Amino acid sequence: MIETWRWFGPDDSITLRKIKQAGATGIVTSLHQIPTGEVWQKSDILERKALIEAEGLTWEVIESIPLHNDIKTRTGNYEQLIENYRVSVKNAAECGVYTICYNFMPVVDWTRTNLSYQLANQSHALRFEMSDFAAYDMFILKRNGAAKSYSKDVLAKAEKAFSQMSEEACVQLERNIIAGLPGGEGSYTRDTITDAIEQFIALGTEGFRDNLFAFLKEIIPVAEAAGARMCIHPDDPPFSLFGLPRVVSTADDARRLLNAVPSPANGLTMCAGSYGARGDNDLVEMVKEFAERVYFVHLRNVTREDDGSFYESDHLGGDNDMVGLVQALLSEEQRRKSTGSPLNLCAIPMRPDHGHLLEDELNQPGVKPGYGYVGRLKGLAELRGVTHAVSAFMQKN
Numbered sequence: 001m002i003e004t005w006r007w008f009g010p011d012d013s014i015t016l017r018k019i020k021q022a023g024a025t026g027i028v029t030s031l032h033q034i035p036t037g038e039v040w041q042k043s044d045i046l047e048r049k050a051l052i053e054a055e056g057l058t059w060e061v062i063e064s065i066p067l068h069n070d071i072k073t074r075t076g077n078y079e080q081l082i083e084n085y086r087v088s089v090k091n092a093a094e095c096g097v098y099t100i101c102y103n104f105m106p107v108v109d110w111t112r113t114n115l116s117y118q119l120a121n122q123s124h125a126l127r128f129e130m131s132d133f134a135a136y137d138m139f140i141l142k143r144n145g146a147a148k149s150y151s152k153d154v155l156a157k158a159e160k161a162f163s164q165m166s167e168e169a170c171v172q173l174e175r176n177i178i179a180g181l182p183g184g185e186g187s188y189t190r191d192t193i194t195d196a197i198e199q200f201i202a203l204g205t206e207g208f209r210d211n212l213f214a215f216l217k218e219i220i221p222v223a224e225a226a227g228a229r230m231c232i233h234p235d236d237p238p239f240s241l242f243g244l245p246r247v248v249s250t251a252d253d254a255r256r257l258l259n260a261v262p263s264p265a266n267g268l269t270m271c272a273g274s275y276g277a278r279g280d281n282d283l284v285e286m287v288k289e290f291a292e293r294v295y296f297v298h299l300r301n302v303t304r305e306d307d308g309s310f311y312e313s314d315h316l317g318g319d320n321d322m323v324g325l326v327q328a329l330l331s332e333e334q335r336r337k338s339t340g341s342p343l344n345l346c347a348i349p350m351r352p353d354h355g356h357l358l359e360d361e362l363n364q365p366g367v368k369p370g371y372g373y374v375g376r377l378k379g380l381a382e383l384r385g386v387t388h389a390v391s392a393f394m395q396k397n
Helices: 016-021 042-053 069-073 078-094 130-140 152-163 167-178 190-226 251-260 283-293 322-338 373-396
Strands: 002-006 026-029 058-063 099-103 114-118 124-128 229-233 266-271 294-299 302-304 310-312 349-352
Touching (some): 026 349, 042 058, 042 078, 069 190, 099 294, 130 152, 190 251, 190 266, 251 283, 266 283, 294 322
Parallel strands (some): 002 026, 058 099
Antiparallel strands (some): 124 310, 302 310
16 A cells, blocks of 8 residues: 555645655645635646655645535535536646545534543543534534434433533534534534534435435546546544434445446545444445445544444554454455556555644644644554555465
8 A cells, every 4th residue: 555644735734754754655635725616726736746746755645625515515606616626626637646535524524522532541532422512512502403313311411511511611612523624615603504504404315415426427527537536535423413414424325326426436535434433334344345446545443432432542453453454455456456457556545544642742833633743653653564464464375
């Protein structure tokens, strides 16, 4: 696999040189300065590509060209926004960047309730606590019908949790959930997120899925003609939040998506942490089933709890079979080589997704939650060791 690293651009506190010293050879990045929905011009793509290549690295994956919400709801000026997206995909491929990760999550991107959950060794991880999320939904956002989304046990825990929250804790919880991420359309307020939630709930799960498939039918032919590979990121977490529809959460979701547009340009991002937050997703079997259409991999692990809560564990800890997953991915690479696939399609880019915040970076300015240097360096080194060991074993057997 190609070892890559997510880089947030020239303003990232982690420099390209540091990334190179970590041993990664590929960069995963986006043009966050371009507002969502606008065309990515070739000049901007080439400028970023030149910056990366000047350090002896390659731009392996775009993560991501974000989708405007109007595309997801097929409202407003969505037809022009889709045309802009087509042009951006074509421009990226013509500039030599062929793999594009994107997501189709409604309203909120990856969601956590605690961005600094302290582990037993005093490092800090990202955590999703179901009772805290329910407390926000029920008692802070006060969404209509929110109680129907949770079990009696979760509701009881949520009420208790909220009763113990200070005003400052409530503000921090809201910031964690709805503050927005690089590459999105910006952060929400309580009023704007409520309006957005109602709009997506009105679509229903199948209506929202239909909108995804419609988008793919409009984009994939352009991507295929340009030699680009679109690889959708799963919902994170892979279950409904705020009563919203989720359509990329399970193996069946992935199966339906790939069958809807059966093109080699229509592929998946195998995010182990996202799919793996559900105990009914068998990651190894998913890779085996969808192997030909897996074009990008996020390797991270989670420890799941019975009520849907989870926290991000060490890369080789947690509940997901990371060794088995790596073996399945290496087997797919071998298959591609044996069938004469072009060399640039044989190796699968992977990145050590997220990482614990360790002592050296605590309270340092500019460190994004989950994206510190040392924690990801640790994860990459561990995954590199697994990859080398599994590869050697496979060669001998």
